Amino acid sequence: MPEIPPDATESNTTDTTEVLRAIFRIKAGQLWGTGFLVHDNRHILTARHVVERSIQEKIEVHDDKTELVFTARVQKILEKWDAALLLLDEPITDIIPLNLLSYSLESSPKFRTYGFPQAFKRGWFNGEVQGPVSADDRNYEVFIAANLPDQLKGISGAPVFLENAYDVIGIFYWHDLNNPQSGRIVPTAGFFDEAFEGLLNSFEVSFIELDDDPWCFVIRSESDRILEQRRRRHTMKDAVLDAMVLLQDDPRVGRNKVVQFGFATDLVSSQEAYRKTIKKLCKARVAVFDITHFEPAAMLLLGIRSVVKRGITITSYGGSYIIGGALEIPFNIKELTIISHSAEQHKDANKPAYIIHDKISEGLDQLDNLPQYLDLPSFDAVRNLPPDYREPDSNNVLVLCPYSEKYQETNWDDLHYHLDLVVKSKGGRIYRILDLMSPRLVSPTIYEKIRRVVLCIVDWTEWRPNVFFELGVRLAVANKNRFTVCIIDKSYRILMDEVNQSIHDDQSIERFQRDPNKFKMLFQKIMRVDTGDLNVPDFDPLKNRYSLIAQQCFYLLELFNPLEYNPPISDDDLNNEPYDDQFKYDRAQYTNMMLNYPNISTHEVASKDRDGLAPYLTYEEIQERIDPEGEFASVPVYLELLRTAKLFSVDEREAQAAVLYPGNKKLMGSVETGIVQRLLAAWYFLRNEYGEKEILADEKLFEAFKEIGQKLSRLLEAVRPDQSDEIDNFVRSLRKQKEKRL
C-alpha cells in the first residue's frame, strides 16, 4: 500500500498552526494551486503558471480553516521565475505572514513544504534539494521523500521551508508527472532584489505594462470575447497560453516572454489604442490573429502586419470550423494556412495549442534559416519593386472594393461611370484589383499597385474582409505623397448605427441575435429591399457577423471618417422632379472622392471638409517602429552570403543534396562553386572590414566568422590548400583568444 503523507495540521504545535494559517488554496479560473501570505496582510506569493491565465481576473484565495474566500488580483508576474505576486483586494487580518529568506540552496538542504494537492486535499511533504536544473535554468531539482500514490497537482505555489524552520526558501512549482518523487522549486533568493521589495511595499497592480513590446501579440475576435464571458475553455487565449506553456522549455522561447492579448474592437477604439497596436504589430516576433467572422478590424490589422514584420503570423478561425473543413476565405489570404481554435478542433487529437506550438516552433526555425521566410503575402511584394516599376502612378486610380453581385449592380456601375468621367479625360483608368493585367503572379502585381498608385479609393460598403486587408496594406505603405480616400455607401453606415443601437437596447449581442426578425427588418428598411430579395438561409450568417462587428465598425468610422455616398438613384426615380437636386448632390460627392486626383476641377465639390482622406498615422507610426533587421537590404552582407551558401550546402551527416536536380553533374559543380564563392566573399569582407578585437567583442560577428571560416577551410582544402590552412589557423587562434577571455 502506498504511504499517504501525514497531515501536519494534526500536530497542533502553536508554531505550525500559525504557519499553516498563512498558506491558502488558490483558485484561478479552472486551476487550483497553493499560495502564501508574505510581507504584510495584502500580498500572496504563488506559482506563475497557476495564475497567468487569469491576469486581469479575480483570483480566489480560500482559507480552509474559516471557509472564507478572499479575492485578489495578479500584482506582478515575476520575470524569469515561475512565481507571481498577488494583491488581496482586502487585507487578511490576524494572520502572520511568512518570512522570505534569501538562502543559497547550493548546500542541498533538506526541506519540507506544505500545500494543497488535489489528490490528498492538503499535507506536508519532506525532501531534499538536489541541485540546479541546468546551467541555464536557475531553479532547483528536488527529491520528495515520500512514496506518493498520486500526482501532486495543486501543490504549485507552496512555500518550501528549511527542515525544522519556518522561513521560506523557495516555491514549489513543478513535479514530474511520471515520477512524483521528482520536482522543482524556485529559490526565493533569486528574486530578492530592490524591485521585488518595492513591489511588496506597493499596493499598485502592475501585472502588465501595456506599453511593453510583446514577444507574442494575440488579436482576439468578438466571438472569443463571448466565449470568455461564458467561461468556455476553447478560447483563442486558452489555446495560445497552452501553447506558451508547451514552449517554455524551448530555449528559444523560455518562460519570460511577454504575451499580450487584445480584442480587435478595443485595439481600434481610439487613435491612441490604434497607434499602440501598430507599434506592437511592428515589434512582436509572433502575432496570432483570431479571424473568426473575418472582422474588419482584425483584417485591417492583419493587412498592416503583413507589411511591417517578417515574423511569425498565425491566423486562426473559431466558430464551427475545423481544419480541412469548408471555409469561404477572402481571396487575398487564400495562400495562408488558417488553423482552427474551435470547440470541435479542441476535441481533435491535433488540438489548437499543439498546432500553435508547432507553428511557432517551426516558424522560429525557418526564420533563422530561410532568409526570405514569409507567412503572409505582401511583405516582399511591397518592397521589392523592380527598378522600372517604382515611380508613382498618378494617372490611374485604384479602387479597393467588394465584388459581390449586389455591390456590382447597386454601387460599382455608377461609381465607375462617374469616376471614369474624370480620369478618362486625363488619359488614366479606374481599375479594381480584379482588373489588373500583368504576366506576373497575382500577389506581386496587386501589392505593387497598392504601393505605387497615388490615389486609392477604398469602398467600405458591405464591410468586406478583403477590402479591409487591402486597406491595411495600403495604409502601411502610403506616405504623405499618396492619398487614400475611404468611402462608404451611406446605408451601411446607418445600418451599423441601427444595429449598435438595437444591441444597446437589448443589452447584449446574444439577445439581439436571438430575435429572428429584428436584423432582417432593419436590413430591409435601410437597404430598401423587398423581403423576397433576401433568401433566409444566408441571412443568419449576415446577422451574426454584423451584430458582432457593429461596435468595431463604429470605432473604425470614428477613426477614418470615410466619405459617405448615397445609394445610387434608379432610372425611375431620376424621372421624378424631387430627385433632381439629390442627383446633383450625388454627382458632387463622386467628384469629392476625386479631390486628390491631379488637376481636378473642384467647382462641384459637395463639402471640402468631408473628403474621406485617411490619416497618415499608420505610416508614420510604422516608419518610427519598423524593425530594421527585418528589412532584406539591412541584413549584413556576410550574413546574407552565409545564409545563401547554407541554403544550398550539404549537411555532411545527412548527405542529402539541397539542389533539385543533383544528378546533373554540371549543375552540381556550379552550385558547389557558388557556395565556395559566397563563403569566400563573406570571408574577404570580414577580414578586410573588422579587426580581431572587434570580432572578439561582438558575439554575433564572432559566431558568423567562425562558421564561415570552418566551412571554407574544408571546402578549399582540395583546391587552395594554403589558403585553407591560413583560414583554419586564423579561426583557431581567434577561438583560443575568445576562450582565454571567457
Added chain:
Amino acid sequence: MNKVIKQAQELKEDAKTSKVKAIRMKDTRKLDQALGELDEAIDLLKEEYNRIKNNNVEYAQYKKDLYQELADCYGMKGGIYRRKALLGDDRKYLEDSAQMYKQGLKYEIDDSYNLSNSVVISILIDPTNLEEKRPKLQEGIKKIEEQVQGKRRDQWWAWADLGLFNVLMGNDEAAFNAYGHFTELGARAQDYESTLTVLSQLLDSLQTSDTSTSKQVAQSINNVMAFLKENKPGEVSLR
C-alpha cells in the same frame, strides 16, 4: 540548439578539418590532434548523457540527439585510426579502429556508418573474415534496405553502404543499382574520393587472399571503382 550539442559539433568540425589536413600533409600528428578533439567531444556528451539519463520522458529527443553525436564521434575516431594505419603503415591501429566502430554501433540510430565500417575493418584486418561476415552482411543489407525505403532514401551514404555490402556479398547487380543511386543523389568529389579510398583498401586486402570468393569480390570492386571514377564530378573551380 543545446549548448553541449553545439560544443560537441564544433569539436567535430575541428576534428574533420584536422583530418583532411592530416591526409594532405600525411601528418599523423594532425590525426592525433583530431583524436584529441573527438575525445573532448565524447567526454562532454557522456557527461551530459549521465546527467539526464534517468529522465525518460522529458529528454527523449535530447537523448536521441546525444546518441547520434556519440555515434558520429566514435565513427570519426574509427576513421582516423584507419587513416593512421594507412599513413603510418601500422596495422595495430586497425584494431583500434575496429574498437571505435564497435563503440559507435552501440549508439547508432537510423544510420549505417559504424555498421559498414566495422565490417570493412574486419576484412582489412584479415581478408579471410569475408566468409564468416556473410550473415552480418546479409543482416546489414536488410537493415539498410529498410532505411533507404524510409527517410534515408535521398542520402547518398546510405546507398554507398548498401552498394558496399552487396558488392561484398557478390550481388553485383544490386551493388551497381545502389551505387547508381549514389551517383544520382549529388555526392560531391570528396565523397567519391572517400568511397573510392575504402574500396581501394578493401581491394588491396582481398588481393592478398587466394580464396575464390575473395578473387570474385576483388573483381567486382574493380568494376565498381571504374564506374565511380567515370561518374566522379570535378573539383570546385573558382575561376
